[in-house]
Each structure stands twice: as structure tokens, then as C-alpha cells.
Amino acid sequence: MWKFLLPAAAFAALVALFVVGLNPARDIHALPSPLIGKAAPQFTLSDVLDANHPVGNASLQGQVYVFNVWATWCAGCRQEHEALLEIAQQKVVPIIGLDWNDDRAKATQWLTQLGNPYNEVGFDNEGRVAIDWGVYGAPETFLVDGQGRVLFKHIAPLTMDVWQQEFLPRIAAAKRGGA
Amino acid sequence: MSRGAPRAALLLALVLGLAAGVASGVDANGQLENPALQARFEDITKQLRCLVCQNESVADSNASLADDLRRQVREMLVAGKTDSEIFDFMTARYGEFVRYNPPLEAKTYLIWGAPFLLLIGGGFAVWRIVRARARLPLDLDDGSPSNEG
Numbered sequence: 184m185w186k187f188l189l190p191a192a193a194f195a196a197l198v199a200l201f202v203v204g205l206n207p208a209r210d211i212h213a214l215p216s217p218l219i220g221k222a223a224p225q226f227t228l229s230d231v232l233d234a235n236h237p238v239g240n241a242s243l244q245g246q247v248y249v250f251n252v253w254a255t256w257c258a259g260c261r262q263e264h265e266a267l268l269e270i271a272q273q274k275v276v277p278i279i280g281l282d283w284n285d286d287r288a289k290a291t292q293w294l295t296q297l298g299n300p301y302n303e304v305g306f307d308n309e310g311r312v313a314i315d316w317g318v319y320g321a322p323e324t325f326l327v328d329g330q331g332r333v334l335f336k337h338i339a340p341l342t343m344d345v346w347q348q349e350f351l352p353r354i355a356a357a358k359r360g361g362a
Numbered sequence: 363m364s365r366g367a368p369r370a371a372l373l374l375a376l377v378l379g380l381a382a383g384v385a386s387g388v389d390a391n392g393q394l395e396n397p398a399l400q401a402r403f404e405d406i407t408k409q410l411r412c413l414v415c416q417n418e419s420v421a422d423s424n425a426s427l428a429d430d431l432r433r434q435v436r437e438m439l440v441a442g443k444t445d446s447e448i449f450d451f452m453t454a455r456y457g458e459f460v461r462y463n464p465p466l467e468a469k470t471y472l473i474w475g476a477p478f479l480l481l482i483g484g485g486f487a488v489w490r491i492v493r494a495r496a497r498l499p500l501d502l503d504d505g506s507p508s509n510e511g
Contacts, residue, residue, distance in 0.1 A: 214413065217457040284426050310430035317455035319413035319427055 216317055216336040223250070223327045224315035228305035231282045231290045238305040240279060240327070247357045249350070250325040251301070251341075252281045252313060255289040257321040263340035264297050270346055271300035276354055280304035283313045283321055326350060328357040387440035399439045406435055406448055409463050413456055 203209075218224075227239035240250070251267065253260035271278055280301035282290045287306060294304070307313055316325065326335040334353050337345055387394055394400040404421060410431065412423035420428045420435070431452075438448050452460045464470045 214457055214459050217454060284430070310427065311434075313427075314430060314434055314455060317457070319456065 214319070214338075216333070218317055218325075218333040219336065221333060223325070223331050223333050224312070226305060226307075226312040226315065228281075228307055228312060231280075231285075231287060231304040231306040232294065234287070234306075238279070238303045240331075243277065243279070243327070244331055245329050246277065247329055247354055248277045248279055248327050250279050250281065250316070250327060252283050252316070252318050252321050252323045252325075254283045254285040254321050255293045256285065257283075259340040260322045261297075263322055263342070264300070266341045266343055266346065267300035268298050269343060270341070275351070277302040281312060281316075281318075282306050282308075283318065284308060284310045326353055326357075328360070388436060392436075394436060394439065402445060403432075403435055403439055406439075406445060407432055409449075409461060410435075410452060411460050411462055413460065419462065 223240060225239070225241055227237055227241070230236035230238045240248070249270075253263075267278065278301050280303070282304050285306070285308060287308070290304070290306070294301075305312065316323075320338065322340055324337045324341055325333055328334050334357060335349060337349060339345075387396065387399070389395050394403055407421035408419050410420040412418045412420050412425055412428040412431075414425040414427050415423055418425075418428075420431045422428075434451075435448055438451065443451075449461060449465075458464055458470070464473060466474055
């Protein structure tokens with residue numbers, strides 16, 4: 184009995200390992216965020232468009248919002264920009280941007296030429312807020328609920344498919360729960 | 363504007379204060395002036411994974427995130443943080459994956475134990491095979507030269 188069962192079990196374990204490990208849909212560089220379910224890090228930065236205007240997330244307590252990390256040097260951010268503009272038009276939740284390790288003039292040009300989907304954009308030229316949020320590669324998009332907890336993180340350019348499948352259901356649930 | 367100015371002044375004061383704090387512990391080459399801190403800095407950054415280029419350590423990587431993380435480690439060392447406080451800071455933000463040397467705890471028992479499990483499993487298999495062969499009759503020699511030394 185064991186002569187048959189043991190190799191069969193080992194083979195099944197190996198198959199399971201390969202199915203998970205070699206799945207082409209799995210992004211081997213995407214890492215689960217330890218922030219999920221935890222309090223979103225607080226920050227106060229200057230507005231990328233107006234150095235005298237502070238931008239932070241303390242005033243967003245009680246609101247579901249999207250936190251999008253981008254930069255002008257980031258090709259994926261250019262790629263997701265149309266989707267962000269379309270999402271902003273839906274006016275479902277506020278979109279707060281974080282301009283990461285960037286140049287203020289270039290970022291201003293980006294927002295004026297391509298359109299500005301953000302309610303506000305914090306200018307994080309030292310990358311300190313990005314470290315607090317565990318950001319390792321732009322674009323990254325977080326969803327924060329009304330209690331200020333991180334609900335979800337998407338590490339890749341946003342698309343309308345991702346928005347509809349991953350974000351909208353979570354936003355609807357968060358708004359029901361928070362109301 | 364009138365309400366923005368004091369805030370900006372406060373921000374500026376904070377940034378300057380921070381810069382002064384950093385400058386006091388770091389020389390022009392970015393080396394910590396205290397050799398003991400510099401040694402700990404090198405040790406810690408070698409054990410942190412650069413998450414942009416995941417096969418490099420924070421010590422080796424040229425990515426700007428690695429640069430920012432090195433600055434963070436330096437500042438925490440100057441501020442008197444212990445090694446474990448620095449590793450906790452990193453894992454709270456980037457997860458266990460940021461550490462090349464994961465701590466021995468309930469969820470990492472399998473990682474640390476796997477080599478020993480494999481060794482025991484392999485040893486058991488070898489023992490079984492050797493014992494099975496030992497039971498074979500000795501007069502198997504058919505006289506073919508391939509079996510001779």
C-alpha cells in the first residue's frame with residue numbers, strides 16, 4: 184500500500200507546486216502588501232502643483248479613497264493615465280496621488296498636458312512617504328476604507344478591467360460597511 | 363496664502379532640522395562617521411532585499427529605492443535604533459520578503475526546516491535501499507566482467 188501511496192502523494196505535491204509556481208498568470212515580482220487590513224500610513228506633503236499647499240490623508244478619515252503612486256519617469260504610469268482619467272470622471276471616490284521621487288516641473292507639465300485625474304497630489308521627492316506605504320515599483324494603487332484601513336493594493340498599471348473587477352466591488356462593500 | 367505660510371515655515375524648519383540631524387552623523391562620502399554604526403549599516407543593508415531588482419541586496423543595488431532605504435537605515439542608526447527595530451520597520455512596510463535572513467518563527471519553520479526534512483527523507487530512502495540490497499542473496503555473480511572492480 185505504502186509503495187503506491189507515497190510516490191503518488193509526492194507526485195501530487197509536485198504537480199500542485201508546479202501549477203501554482205509556474206502559472207503564467209502569476210506575477211513573480213508582485214509581493215503581498217503587509218499593509219492590507221492595517222491602518223494606512225498618515226502623511227503630509229506639499230502639493231505638487233503648489234508648494235505652499237499641504238496635502239495629506241488625515242482629512243480623508245471617514246471616506247473611501249484611492250491612493251495612486253506615480254512618477255513621470257514611470258512608463259507604466261503613462262500607460263494607466265487614460266484609465267485614471269476615466270475613473271476620475273466616474274467620481275466614485277477621491278483619487279489622491281503620490282508623485283514619487285520626481286521633478287516638480289516635469290510632474291506639473293505631465294498633469295497639465297495629459298490631464299489631472301487627482302483630487303490632490305503629494306510631492307514625495309525624498310521617497311519617505313513611499314517607504315511608509317511599502318512602495319517598491321510605480322505604479323501602485325491602494326484602496327483605503329472609511330476607517331483608514333488599507334483594503335487592497337494593485338501593483339501594475341490600472342486598467343478599466345482591474346477597476347471594475349477589483350476596485351468597484353470593494354468600494355461598494357466599504358461604503359456599505361462604513362455608512 | 364496667509365494660512366499656508368506658517369505651515370510652509372514649519373515644514374522648512376522640520377526639513378532643515380532633519381538635514382542637520384543627518385549631517386551630524388554622515389561624512390561627505392555617505393559613510394557614517396561612527397565606525398561601529400557604519401559596520402552595522404553594512405551588515406543590515408546586506409540582509410535587506412532590494413525590492414525593485416529582487417536578486418540584489420539594498421547594499422549592492424543602484425536603484426533609487428535602495429538609495430532611499432540606505433538613507434533610512436543610516437538615519438535610524440544615527441537615531442540610536444537597534445538592528446531589530448530597523449528590521450521590524452522594514453518588514454512592517456515591505457513584508458518578510460525584504461529580509462534575506464528570515465527570523466525563526468512559526469510561519470518560517472517550514473523554510474528553516476525544509477533542508478533537514480529533505481535530509482531525513484533522503485537518509486531514510488538510502489537506508490531502505492541499502493537494507494533491501496543487503497537482503498539480496500550473495501550469489502548473484504553471473505560471472506560477467508562488468509561486475510568486477
